[in-house]
Amino acid sequence: MGDTDSNGINKIQTMTHPNPTLCEQATIREVGLRDGLQSISRILPTAQKLQWIQGAYDAGQREIEVGSFVPPRLLPQLADTEELVVFAKTLPGLKASVLVPNLRGAKRAIAAQAYSMLLPLSASHAHSLANMRRPPDEVVDDIQTIVKARDAAGSATRIEIGLSTAFGCTLQGKVEPVEVLRLVKAVIDAGVDCVGLADTVGYADPAMVKRLFELCLPVAGDKLNCGHFHDTRGLGLANVYAAMQVGIRRFDACLAGIGGCPHAPGASGNVSTEDLAHMLLSMGIATGIDFGKLMALRAQVAGWLQGENLYGTLWRAGLPKTLQAA
Ligand code: ZN
Numbered sequence: 001m002g003d004t005d006s007n008g009i010n011k012i013q014t015m016t017h018p019n020p021t022l023c024e025q026a027t028i029r030e031v032g033l034r035d036g037l038q039s040i041s042r043i044l045p046t047a048q049k050l051q052w053i054q055g056a057y058d059a060g061q062r063e064i065e066v067g068s069f070v071p072p073r074l075l076p077q078l079a080d081t082e083e084l085v086v087f088a089k090t091l092p093g094l095k096a097s098v099l100v101p102n103l104r105g106a107k108r109a110i111a112a113q114a115y116s117m118l119l120p121l122s123a124s125h126a127h128s129l130a131n132m133r134r135p136p137d138e139v140v141d142d143i144q145t146i147v148k149a150r151d152a153a154g155s156a157t158r159i160e161i162g163l164s165t166a167f168g169c170t171l172q173g174k175v176e177p178v179e180v181l182r183l184v185k186a187v188i189d190a191g192v193d194c195v196g197l198a199d200t201v202g203y204a205d206p207a208m209v210k211r212l213f214e215l216c217l218p219v220a221g222d223k224l225n226c227g228h229f230h231d232t233r234g235l236g237l238a239n240v241y242a243a244m245q246v247g248i249r250r251f252d253a254c255l256a257g258i259g260g261c262p263h264a265p266g267a268s269g270n271v272s273t274e275d276l277a278h279m280l281l282s283m284g285i286a287t288g289i290d291f292g293k294l295m296a297l298r299a300q301v302a303g304w305l306q307g308e309n310l311y312g313t314l315w316r317a318g319l320p321k322t323l324q325a326a
Helices: 009-016 032-039 046-058 081-088 103-111 125-132 136-152 177-189 206-223 236-244 273-282 291-304
Strands: 027-030 063-068 095-099 116-122 158-164 194-199 224-229 250-253
Touching: 027 273, 032 046, 032 063, 046 063, 046 081, 046 291, 063 081, 081 095, 095 103, 103 116, 103 136, 116 125, 116 136, 125 136, 136 158, 136 177, 158 177, 158 224, 177 194, 177 206, 194 206, 194 250, 206 224, 206 236, 224 236, 236 273, 250 273, 273 291
Parallel strands: 027 063, 027 250, 063 095, 095 116, 116 158, 158 194, 194 224, 224 250
Antiparallel strands: none
């Protein structure tokens, strides 16, 4: 802190920063095209998804999860993921990630030269059996196989683990923090590039978030670098703030807060991109996001998704006057 350029601007920003212990910059990864659309039964046409990616890029977002390499019969909504990766790669500096459930999907991600593949791993044994049809330790074995396949292919695609149900599970209930820690250590040992903790069903609270990240950071270090929070019970942004207090500065979010969870009917979706971006802007933390463009994109996507449940609050009230010039 305290670096000053010739006109003293950085110094003033630092001095007026509401919380000097927090970071000055944070990344919001847009996951609406995957986490959001996979829980909506209607199929958004590829042309609209391409407009969404372009719009998010134009609004300043540089990390977008564009889809998933799961068999199209399981998630026809995401069947065009390859095409989206190809397009995303034409946008300079855009890091396009894809969700990959197994080695077959990983090979597609490697062939498509995706920037990153997100491999899900459930901390809850019951959720793992329901979702992946295998216990967590077998999924860790698969992750090890995928790391080896990636390395053998000489691929630059990064491997990221999304540790889901890390804060509790609708099927199993409590998930023990020591089990989360054990799995984080196992995937780090397997050679993955980074790990995020995910509150898939909205069971986390800020105290829990702080404790769990604090528990895992000593074994994962900088590789533990993402928080994925759902706003199921209204604690999404509070949980982001809690993770920021222990140094996490990268978060998943969905435009208009779309998404949900098949195991939690009626549950609202992810933290909304625009609300999170507003919170960070208000706190003096840079995200690179242009609000006018982001809100125009939200309106466009809301038009495409008429009849679906959309969330977030910023679109109703707009930015406060104090932030409008930012
Ligand atoms: Zn999610």
